Amino acid sequence: MPLTGEATAVLVEILFYLFATLLVAGALGVITARNPVYSALFLVFAFINSAGIWLLAEAEFLAIVLVLVYVGAVMVLFLFVVMMLDINLAELRRGFTRFAWLGWLTALALIAEITTVVWTRGMAGVDLSKGFVPEPAGFSNTRALGQVIYTRYAYPFELAAVLLVVAIVAAIALTLRRRPGLKSQDISLQVAVRAEDRVRLVKVATEKRS
């Protein structure tokens, strides 16, 4: 006995508000937590909740990729760094009032951007008062995304890829340094080693006991 359409809509609505509340709470946690490790974990929590909202919008590809990339890789590396650094919290908080205007400016810019998107969408005839429109059965989100990425948005997509490669090369170039006199192992030599190279069997003539 599957759920009726009405019941599903109510369930989706409840889940949406649940995820949204948790998302906002998590985001507040990121900026209010005293311990940077907690901040990073709150951010992970926020990511997972926004992935939940995307799942409700039937954007399962984006939702899972968000978890895979940000939760599974980026935040792990963040935690890595945050846990290893000995952060002086008093030092960090000193600049707070001085740079507060920058934070406010960023927040305002973001709010302006979101309003513009919502506004232009409303102008384009998208009814924003309703929830997500369910896709027909058998609709593949991933296929649809692939179709536009590799056709209509092929150039921006490739540009982003090139940008990432440049970033990788730059990161490696910045950290790669050759220190003189550094001793390191040549692994290919280690792998290619044979017993004859390391062990020398010698025959020692026995001496007569005097």
Place this chain on the structure above:
Amino acid sequence: MHTQISHLLALWGTLPGIIRTTVWILIITIVVILCVAFLTLWERKVIGWMQLRRGPNRVRIFGLLPGLGQPFADVVKLLTKEVVIPTRANRFLFRLAPMLALVPALAAWAVIPLSPELVVSKANAGLLYLLALSSMGVYGIILAGWAANSKYAFLGAMRSAAQMVAYEIAMGFALVGVLMAAGSMNLGTIVGRQQGGFLAWNWFWLFPLFVVYFISGVAETNRAPFDVAEGESEIVAGFHVEYSGIAFALFFLAEYANMILISALTAVFFFGGWLSPFAGYPLIGATFLGAPSFFWLGLKVFVFLFLFLWFRATFPRYRYDQIMRLGWKALIPVTLVWLGAEMLMAAMHVGPWAGSWFH
């Protein structure tokens, strides 16, 4: 008797979908946990035999087979031990970490097709879901290492995190190859595409990817020879040094559940899941041996689990820099080269690409 069963089945059919799914989830979880229990026993037995010992042979159940009751004796022992929380440990995260380690290992079973009919969720993005979940397992380990407020635990956690992030990339690339062969991220479809006997399975055309995937799987589960995260000779027991009793048992459970999961996934992605190796063969293909069933999946999972145990009994532990070198400089280039080869094969319509789906 027969009417009673059909009556029960009819009743089962009338239950709401949400309850039926919940029951299936419970059944699968319990079966996985039981498998973990007997896997620990099997491991100790197999390694014992390989080292000319007997392995556990004291605790019996109902007088059957010496050693069969060992897992249950272990569970009772661990349950009754005290869970010590170190002073100045982060109590909340310390308690949360074992759960975070276990949940992804069990949640992944939702999309694994156990037989042609039996799968909890036929999610279209099943493969991505698995990748996302396996990448979340690392949180349990790094949080355990950090929250315990111990240098050994922290070192173990750092090693483990670096290793898992490195091997995840090779694993992901190997799965891209599977994705290209199947043209779908649905695990049921991936199995279905491999129809046609032993040589039609993905391992034949994607052999290098299969090897890379399995090696990365061993590394992802922190099993020997990739178990520097535990490295008892250097850092005592790595990330779970400070855990005792049932909290330690949860990490243990997660590790073994992950082993079963990786074995099942290798079977699904490269060895045709529930398909029979004799399907389509003359004579034998027409009998029950040629029919797809859960039996074949179980057999394949068993073989891969045996490989895990065999590796542990055979290989000495890798050095940390060797692990990183193997992951970044050997496995990832192999996958990239083979993906190129696969593109060529697809363009020339060889092997699994002989069909018309790929243009």
